[in-house]
Amino acid sequence: MSVRLQTQDFDIGAEIDRLVAGRTDVGAVVTFTGLVRDTAKGEKILDMTLDHYPGMCEAELERIEQEAHRRFSLQGSLIVHRYGTLFAADRIVLVVTLSEHRHEAFAAAEFLMDFLKTRAPFWKRETGADGSGHWVDAREADDEATGRWG
Amino acid sequence: MSVRLQTQDFDIGAEIDRLVAGRTDVGAVVTFTGLVRDTAKGEKILDMTLDHYPGMCEAELERIEQEAHRRFSLQGSLIVHRYGTLFAADRIVLVVTLSEHRHEAFAAAEFLMDFLKTRAPFWKRETGADGSGHWVDAREADDEATGRWG
Amino acid sequence: MKLRYFAWVRERIGRSEEEVEPPAAVTTAGELVLWLKSRDERSDYAFERPEVVRIAIDQLHVKPDARIAGAREIAFFPPMTGG
Amino acid sequence: MKLRYFAWVRERIGRSEEEVEPPAAVTTAGELVLWLKSRDERSDYAFERPEVVRIAIDQLHVKPDARIAGAREIAFFPPMTGG
Numbered sequence: 001m002s003v004r005l006q007t008q009d010f011d012i013g014a015e016i017d018r019l020v021a022g023r024t025d026v027g028a029v030v031t032f033t034g035l036v037r038d039t040a041k042g043e044k045i046l047d048m049t050l051d052h053y054p055g056m057c058e059a060e061l062e063r064i065e066q067e068a069h070r071r072f073s074l075q076g077s078l079i080v081h082r083y084g085t086l087f088a089a090d091r092i093v094l095v096v097t098l099s100e101h102r103h104e105a106f107a108a109a110e111f112l113m114d115f116l117k118t119r120a121p122f123w124k125r126e127t128g129a130d131g132s133g134h135w136v137d138a139r140e141a142d143d144e145a146t147g148r149w150g
Numbered sequence: 151m152s153v154r155l156q157t158q159d160f161d162i163g164a165e166i167d168r169l170v171a172g173r174t175d176v177g178a179v180v181t182f183t184g185l186v187r188d189t190a191k192g193e194k195i196l197d198m199t200l201d202h203y204p205g206m207c208e209a210e211l212e213r214i215e216q217e218a219h220r221r222f223s224l225q226g227s228l229i230v231h232r233y234g235t236l237f238a239a240d241r242i243v244l245v246v247t248l249s250e251h252r253h254e255a256f257a258a259a260e261f262l263m264d265f266l267k268t269r270a271p272f273w274k275r276e277t278g279a280d281g282s283g284h285w286v287d288a289r290e291a292d293d294e295a296t297g298r299w300g
Numbered sequence: 301m302k303l304r305y306f307a308w309v310r311e312r313i314g315r316s317e318e319e320v321e322p323p324a325a326v327t328t329a330g331e332l333v334l335w336l337k338s339r340d341e342r343s344d345y346a347f348e349r350p351e352v353v354r355i356a357i358d359q360l361h362v363k364p365d366a367r368i369a370g371a372r373e374i375a376f377f378p379p380m381t382g383g
Numbered sequence: 384m385k386l387r388y389f390a391w392v393r394e395r396i397g398r399s400e401e402e403v404e405p406p407a408a409v410t411t412a413g414e415l416v417l418w419l420k421s422r423d424e425r426s427d428y429a430f431e432r433p434e435v436v437r438i439a440i441d442q443l444h445v446k447p448d449a450r451i452a453g454a455r456e457i458a459f460f461p462p463m464t465g466g
Binding site: 118124135136 | 304306307308356359360361375377378379380381382383
Binding site for chain 4: 184200201202203205206209210231242243263266267268269270271272273274275285286287288289
């Protein structure tokens with residue numbers, strides 16, 4: 001279990017290798033990577049800046065990760081989230097889950113992302129093609145996704 | 151969309167980079183990687199050999215991939231499956247899905263794995279610690295997992 | 301106690317943090333919001349629709365009825381949009 | 384037509400492929416299995432429990448009632464265990 005906040009990029013293959021290193025009991029590895037898209041609601045985006053609440057962010061992600069380990073049969077997990085200014089196609093977030101069997105790894109990765117989206121204190125500000133900045137609205141679909149875990 | 155059968159290992163990070171290269175509209179990348187475990191049903195495993203039906207394997211995986219693109223809103227996908235003899239912690243299979251949104255990418259990756267497990271003509275033969283070989287039994291849980299997609 | 305503001309709540313209030321000493325009658329996070337609104341126009345604007353602003357006491361999410369007694373740090377921010 | 388065998392079906396039969404010309408009365412994949420079983424002991428053993436053996440005609444999964452007329456290649460194998 002670990003959580004990292006950073007401005008720099010991450011290497012998905014290297015992160016998996018570090019998690020699995022020396023283990024021969026892992027059967028399934030699921031990763032989710034979120035990327036910056038260059039359009040939002042039909043509008044072109046120049047860049048995106050991620051604001052966050054230092055301290056609470058790490059604490060909340062650790063709580064989410066512990067809850068995932070309580071609910072699912074996991075052998076390991078990792079959450080890496082970037083902050084600062086990012087551009088189209090940049091990686092934003094990485095979630096990795098390890099389990100003996102695939103359904104647990106898939107469910108845990110989806111659980112982590114649903115809760116991260118609605119509970120981790122990050123806020124996105126986008127710069128439109130005209131140079132104007134605006135804060136991204138929270139999506140109702142994300143609250144619904146979190147709600148389905150009961 | 152692409153399908154590859156090979157004896158050699160694959161590089162998860164490089165495969166993702168190739169799929170996403172030049173695109174700025176992808177929001178979500180999900181990967182599943184299956185690894186060889188060193189025990190099966192409490193018995194130590196020395197190695198595992200994957201037999202397959204050349205030709206039909208590729209054709210069936212392509213049909214499964216097309217079905218995933220019909221059911222889910224995908225921007226890209228990849229299936230890589232190894233055959234031949236593998237050892238503990240070796241990578242066996244990689245599935246990658248790209249989508250604008252995470253739920254589609256997750257669902258499609260799980261769909262691909264469920265159908266791959268029950269429809270792609272691969273067969274595993276394990277060598278136990280005593281040197282005896284035996285064919286792995288199909289798991290009922292895999293048929294049930296495939297059944298839930300209707 | 302220390303108050304912290306993030307994202308557009310911070311921009312509307314015009315500062316990222318401040319020390320406040322609310323009167324004893326202010327016992328919950330929701331009452332603290334009402335007290336801040338009554339204080340100045342910028343705070344009133346930041347909490348224009350108090351129901352959309354999220355609250356954390358000592359880095360834990362809370363509801364507006366949470367007691368603020370003993371809190372070291374209370375944060376106000378919009379719904380999260382990470383990931 | 385060409386028959387192909389995989390995994391333990393191949394090991395029990397003792398060969399990976401063969402050319403056969405079943406009699407005209409054999410019209411379905413299931414009937415082909417019965418005809419193979421009647422042919423020799425090893426085939427009878429391979430299809431000991433015909434319901435567990437999967438069948439593909441020209442590289443497409445089929446049920447035992449599938450017609451074999453015109454088939455170029457018919458394969459028999461255990462339930463799949465890839466992934």
